[in-house]
Amino acid sequence: MLSKKLHSCRFDANDICRISSALTKILNVTAKRQVHDSSFDTSHELLQTDSGPVVPSRPLPLIIQKMDYPSRFAPPKQAWIESLGTIEDEKLGTIDLHPEIFGTYPRIDILHRNIVWQRNYKRISHAKTKSRAEVQGGGRKPWPQKGLGRARHGSIRSPIWVGGGRALGPRGPKSYFYMLPRHMRVLGLRTALSCKFAQNDLHIVDSLEIPSDDPAFIEELLDTRFWGFSALFVDDTDIMPRNISLALSKVPQFNLMPVYGLNVYSMLKHETLVLTLAALEKIQQKILHQMHKTSLDRSFKNERVRY
Template identity: 65%
Template sequence: MISRTVQCLNTISKLGLRAFSSSVPDVNGAEVSLAVAAVENGIIAKRKLKYLNNYEPPRQAWVENMNTPEEKKLGIIDLHPDVFGAMPRIDIIHENVRWQSLYKYVSYAHTKVRSEVRGGGRKPWPQKGLGRARHGSIRSPLFRGGGVIHGPRSPKTYFFMLPFYKRVLGLTSTLSVKLAQDDLHIVDNLEIPTEDPKFLEDLVQERNWGVSVLFIDDTDIMPRNITVAADNIKHMNLMPVYGLNVYSMLKHETLVLTLAAVEKIEEKILFQLHRSDNIHITSKFHINQR
């Protein structure tokens, strides 16, 4: 294992790449410092992978550039296995998609009960003497054109809250599936040299990122050039980390994360997975609860 790691590091050094690794030993046997989450002015900022299991190695991914259509490898970054290497639960992913599709849906289908239907105020025929069944109104549900029993009444909301850890597990499962399918790419930042949409389209086509791309950054104030370029392309969207969700990740073929976004995603999800007060967030949801 060590010899393979040495060969890998030698290859990286020959290519002139910066190793973003956090847990593999270097050529001299010393532990390489933990991975980078952000690159500022060419300086690699070190970070530490929290809650790392000794029996579960971190996942790794290339860090790419965004300033040229041609792909350039800037280094390798370690990804936390609890976030990007979780066992994919397709059933949980389906529950998240169904929840996101239903919780904001309102049905306006509406039927009238007998008291709301026009007419039918007098008794259609006498109670006795005609040999007919007794009725009090032609708007009874027994008559054609009468009221409807147990019909849909609007507005009806389908809002419900998916259990908290099912939502967290949906995020980790989707991120892990995207990484395993090579549909997750990591870039140093979202800076592109021009706001021309043609540049962004050429970049996506050159790198075979598919028909739809979702760019994720750690903040909602993103570089001007990529904001203007993506605004004119329907199948490319920008999203901050706080808006990341299962439905949007599955709707787009490729997911592109910045280094800062990777750091923020791991920080938020690991906090939720290891928080000590989870009894308060796993209780049944009530509207206006405190």
């Protein structure tokens, strides 16, 4: 039908010129839009246009939206992905953070219980006093039982004598080890991460690679970006990059930590928390697994279950 209508229409020279000019404008606009969209492409291939090759001006922003166990009641939190390659703040993109981990209500009592537990579970008291059996001397009766008008005593090393033993003194070494319930430890990590995120003290970086092992570089970087006076850098493995390991070894207020050692006390001790993308993924994976698991975790496999 359309072809019949076109054949039935009669075009003069002016109509053909107007149609050709309109098509030329449409092609030019389309080419400009393609060049503009390709400037955000991560590939470095040259785009051929009428005016010549065009090099992309900047890379595509990195947007990570993958998330396990998505929440039905709260939208995800968003954070910038930064780089440690330059002193100035360089944004590489954004990443979605799980709201149940980085949007938890700040339970100060849970943080306090975690801090008390971490300070006490490795504490061992070596205080020890001697009993009356361990004090030297006092083998004989100091005076007869009767006849002298004195009080009755059997040994000068009795606890009521000066220089005697102690009846109920400490008998070290004594361990103060105890385990905080698992759900309180997980909630403590969630609360600490949420507090750091809410106070803008949590930063996500692509990696811990820095161009120099000079401590002045990392100090100037934190000073320029206003990251505070102390920082904790966390990666997914305990094999850290060489430059940042040498740089932070000479600065006592900056520390490196693998993700399996992350704890509430260390996060609150440092002003700024810096996580790599790999460490962030592993932290979210481990915490979400503990929050949503349904199987019973037994510490002793050979333990007999009694009903």
